[in-house]
Amino acid sequence: MAPELSTAHRVVRWDLPGHGGSAAGLVGAGATVGDLAGLVLRLADSLGVERFAYAGVSLGGAVGLHLALHHPERVSSLAVICSSAHFNGSKPWEERAELVRREGLAGLAESADARWFTPGFAVPRLVDDHRNADPEAYAACCDALAAFDLRDRLAEISVPTLLIAGREDPATPPAHLREIADAVPGAALVEIPGASHLAPAERPEAVLTALRTHFSGGALRGMEVRREVLGDAHVDRAQSRQTAFTARFQDFISRYAWGEIWTDPTLARRERSMITMTALVAHGHYDELAMHVRAARRNGLTPEEIGAVLLQTAVYCGVPAANSAFAVAQRVLAEEDGERA
Incomplete structure (x- = not known):
């Protein structure tokens, strides 16, 4: 996914301490999400990056929420993927940290597929990375999750925020992302069907589309x-x-x-509606025409003006095409009158 995003953005990926190529000693027992956020800011500073868009999965998403809340001047926009403002209390994570410190990560790696993916889907490389992580650093990350809870401060987040949920995610189910979306002013929520906790691995195209739309100002305005x-x-x-x-x-x-x-802004929306209806009639796209007759009403055209546009098409697109267009428009306008009644 990073290569696809890098066509329009400079993409910097970071590993959790003790994962991939990141040193295990960057955090220790009792670590917090704030500590991890501090490492991200140090990385950005070392690269000369003052302000950046941020996307994170699971614990990485929690880091993004912390950054947006405590360092909004550094975050231009935020995407939180399969994550939460809390992770179901401290006890499960304290128990997991104790288990990993005692027995290592082999046992957890055996159950990773069931925790991360829908049945029948697997990415062995990701499981191997999990198995090979440093146990002490992993346990410190569990400590961070145990202490994390931003639910009472979500309304203070002011950066443009996108939430992405895997519809079949048992670890951070859609309700957790919806809770954030409802609390953060202006936040948007996208649910990805057929995806569990690691949605970017399981449904990369869907997640990529959501990220592109969010991180592109034109796309965000376009959706509006x-x-x-x-x-x-x-x-x-x-x-x-x-x-x-x-x-x-x-x-x-x-x-x-x-x-x-x-x-x-060169043309008003009502003018664009006129042009669009004419083009749709010319090419015989009558299903689309029905949609744009409704759009024309939203854009301020009266039924009389819509009729005048279609009459014009009779001259330049042909009477049979205009005849079909009038039938479509009459049906749509009658439906709208019925809805208003």
């Missing part, structure tokens, strides 16, 4: 405009039908059509 013009119900249906196969296309629509074209 798309909802304003087409309505929440339509956009929610489109999002719910999104799959790994269609994810890049949905991202393209949000970034290009809605984030660049529809946001261009």
